[in-house]
Amino acid sequence: MTTIINIQNTDWNQECSPVIQKQALSALEEGNVLFFPQLSFKMADVESQFLSLTIVGKSKNVSFDVSTGKLRGSEVGEVETTMLQNMMQRFAIYSNELLFNLLPYYKADLVQSQTSFRPVEVAGRSTSWRKDDTRLHVDSFPSRPVQDKRILRVFSNVNPNGQGRSWRLGESFENVASRYLPSMSSPVWGSGWLLQLCGITKSRRSAYDHFMLQIHDRMKADLEYQLSVDQINYEFPSGSTWIAFTDQVSHAVMTGQYLLEQTFHLPVNSMQEPSRAPLQVLERLSGRKLT
Ligand code: SIN
Ligand code: FE
Numbered sequence: 186m187t188t189i190i191n192i193q194n195t196d197w198n199q200e201c202s203p204v205i206q207k208q209a210l211s212a213l214e215e216g217n218v219l220f221f222p223q224l225s226f227k228m229a230d231v232e233s234q235f236l237s238l239t240i241v242g243k244s245k246n247v248s249f250d251v252s253t254g255k256l257r258g259s260e261v262g263e264v265e266t267t268m269l270q271n272m273m274q275r276f277a278i279y280s281n282e283l284l285f286n287l288l289p290y291y292k293a294d295l296v297q298s299q300t301s302f303r304p305v306e307v308a309g310r311s312t313s314w315r316k317d318d319t320r321l322h323v324d325s326f327p328s329r330p331v332q333d334k335r336i337l338r339v340f341s342n343v344n345p346n347g348q349g350r351s352w353r354l355g356e357s358f359e360n361v362a363s364r365y366l367p368s369m370s371s372p373v374w375g376s377g378w379l380l381q382l383c384g385i386t387k388s389r390r391s392a393y394d395h396f397m398l399q400i401h402d403r404m405k406a407d408l409e410y411q412l413s414v415d416q417i418n419y420e421f422p423s424g425s426t427w428i429a430f431t432d433q434v435s436h437a438v439m440t441g442q443y444l445l446e447q448t449f450h451l452p453v454n455s456m457q458e459p460s461r462a463p464l465q466v467l468e469r470l471s472g473r474k475l476t
Contacts, residue, residue, distance in 0.1 A: 187354040187434055188217045189419055189427075192287075195223045197279035201287050209287050213337075214461045216357055218419075218429045219287075225424035226279065226341040226445055232272050234265070236345050236443055241304055249273035249300040273300045273445070280339040280447035283426075294455035295337070298448040306442040307350075318438050320405040321355040321414065323463070324431040325397035330377075330390040333464055333476040334450040336432040341445045342423050349420035350441030356415050358433045358463050364410075365403045366470050369396060393464050393475040397432065404435070411437075433463050 190212045192205060201209070209219055228235075241247060244258035249270065256270050277300045285292055307319065314320070324336050342350045355361070372395040380386045390398075404410065418439075421427055429436070453462040460469075468475050 186356065186415060186417065188212070189220045190217055192219055192221050193223060194221050194283070194287075197224065198282040199286060206287060206289060210290055210457055213288070213428065213430060214456055214458055216430065216433045216461070218354065218427055218434060220421070221426040221428075222422065224283075224341075224426040226276055226343055226426070228272065228343060231268060233345065235261075235269055235272065235302070236304065236343075238304055240265075240269070245303070245305045245310070247273070247302040247304075249277065249302075251277040251297055251300060269302075273302060276300055276341065276445045277447055280449075283339065284337075284428075284449065287428075290457060291337075291451055291455060294452055296334075296450045298450055300448075301446045303444040303446065304442065306440070307438050308440040314405055315402060317405060320411055321353060321416065321435050321437045322401050322404045323358065323361065323397065323433060323435055325394065325401040327398060328386055330386050330388050330394040331397075331432070331450060332388065332391045333393055333453055335430055335453060335456070335462060337428070337449040337451055338431050339426065339428050339447040339449075340421070341426040342421050342441065342443070343445055344423035344441065344443045347423050348440075348442060349422045350444060351418065351420045351439045353416050353418055353437040353439060355435030355437075358435070359466055361400060361404065361435055362463070362466055362470055365400050366396070366467065369399045369403070371395075391476050393467065396467055396471075396475060397463065433461075 213219060240259055240261050242260045247259045248257045251274060254270060256266060259269055261269060281297060284295060372392050377390040381389045453459045453464050456462060459465055464475060
């Protein structure tokens with residue numbers, strides 16, 4: 186079962202003691218959530234205009250690429266676009282600083298990916314069952330294969346009205362995988378290449394991606410499982426921050442509005458204990474190489 190580990194950082198660039206660093210690294214790799222109750226992302230007065238539903242279009246999220254400065258999914262004017270870029274860039278930089286201080290073991294190999302801002306209330310949001318994040322799942326995305334990399338995410342609740350973000354956390358990855366793997370089919374030979382060729386995926390979908398996507402879908406489609414599996418509810422208060430390997434931690438979001446999120450990718454071999462990675466768990470359980 187997932188445990189929530191409290192860490193008392195108050196600043197994004199705060200130095201962390203070797204004891205905290207060691208504890209954080211092991212806890213994360215074991216599939217727990219690191220929770221920073223006192224670490225909040227401060228928005229400037231002019232940025233509070235972004236705490237509104239009107240800034241997003243159909244996509245519901247705004248995404249930002251810190252390496253190119255490109256913003257997607259927003260429906261704001263030119264001046265506001267620059268301000269929103271600045272805000273998201275600040276969160277990207279802060280997240281980077283937090284991970285560098287907390288997890289120096291990963292420092293050389295972490296790759297920073299998309300930053301996202303999620304201004305839509307989760308409860309009552311209409312989506313297909315596959316995109317419905319109120320159902321327990323591990324992260325895996327149809328158009329964004331990871332090949333063999335981990336997904337590490339930093340979340341910060343920036344709700345201005347004191348509203349928490351309420352999550353459910355389920356069973357261990359080992360249990361999830363053991364439950365669904367026996368009934369899953371292998372990828373059709375050449376399908377990863379074909380999906381990329383047709384532009385359905387941004388890069389080649391590996392056998393590992395194939396199995397992770399199936400696990401994601403099986404979990405979400407299994408309503409009996411959603412209700413009956415061992416789980417806890419946890420509400421992350423406004424003004425707090427948390428970190429998890431979301432490809433490993435079974436999670437669902439039930440309520441909440443206004444979230445910043447930063448995604449990082451990490452090669453499995455850069456972990457302290459690569460055997461804990463979903464890739465290696467699946468390889469062990471299936472008895473075959475998946476990349
Ligand atoms: C998710 O990763 O499933 C959603 C997390 C959130 O929006 O709180
Ligand atoms: Fe998710």
